[in-house]
Amino acid sequence: MTQPVSSYATSTDLLVLHTLRCIGFSGLSGVARASGLPESDVESELIDLAVAGLVTHAAGDFGGWGLTDEGRAADAERIADELEEAGARARLTAAFDRFLVLNPELLDLCTAWQTRTVDGSMTMNDHSDPSYDARVLDRFTEFHQRAEPLCAELSAALLRFQRYPVRLADALARARAGALEYVTDSTSSYHTVWFQLHEDLLATLGIPRH
Numbered sequence: 001m002t003q004p005v006s007s008y009a010t011s012t013d014l015l016v017l018h019t020l021r022c023i024g025f026s027g028l029s030g031v032a033r034a035s036g037l038p039e040s041d042v043e044s045e046l047i048d049l050a051v052a053g054l055v056t057h058a059a060g061d062f063g064g065w066g067l068t069d070e071g072r073a074a075d076a077e078r079i080a081d082e083l084e085e086a087g088a089r090a091r092l093t094a095a096f097d098r099f100l101v102l103n104p105e106l107l108d109l110c111t112a113w114q115t116r117t118v119d120g121s122m123t124m125n126d127h128s129d130p131s132y133d134a135r136v137l138d139r140f141t142e143f144h145q146r147a148e149p150l151c152a153e154l155s156a157a158l159l160r161f162q163r164y165p166v167r168l169a170d171a172l173a174r175a176r177a178g179a180l181e182y183v184t185d186s187t188s189s190y191h192t193v194w195f196q197l198h199e200d201l202l203a204t205l206g207i208p209r210h
Helices: 012-023 028-035 039-051 069-086 089-114 130-157 159-176 190-205
Strands: 055-058 064-067 115-118 121-124
Touching (some): 069 190, 089 130, 159 190
């Protein structure tokens, strides 16, 4: 029997595998942060996935976890099966169309954050003008308010999408509190989380990134 789209939960092992698919090569803490799972649970799942040949681990200061070719193929197959089991394809496709409307706005906001026009010339934003940054952050806040219904629709279709609005709201709150790297520069920045959401939607719907 097909489960209701409003209550479909992804298994923990698939959530860890798919998170790594969406964020790319990452350390344990990065996978845990992006998946919303405790590090101990993530580490256990990663070890099992490594034994199965689906992920690999590189040691060292710059080490971390990444998918193997077999892992990428297994993720694509299992995520496609999950989408059909949940009966969520039509719902996610419609939501993705709305995402594509918002996406250029987010990219424009990131450009406005990273650059600004001074005396008619485009220059890097060195964040020495708090009033300019505040105006851009206000625009991010307005954007986030409009993105929330989209995130709610995605979360209602598949529960694993619930972690994105939480992470986006956290990044915005940190940026507004003065941690400016959480706009575009941190691995947990608003832009990074939005990019990972985009990657997740493409992977879930089986759409290649162009």
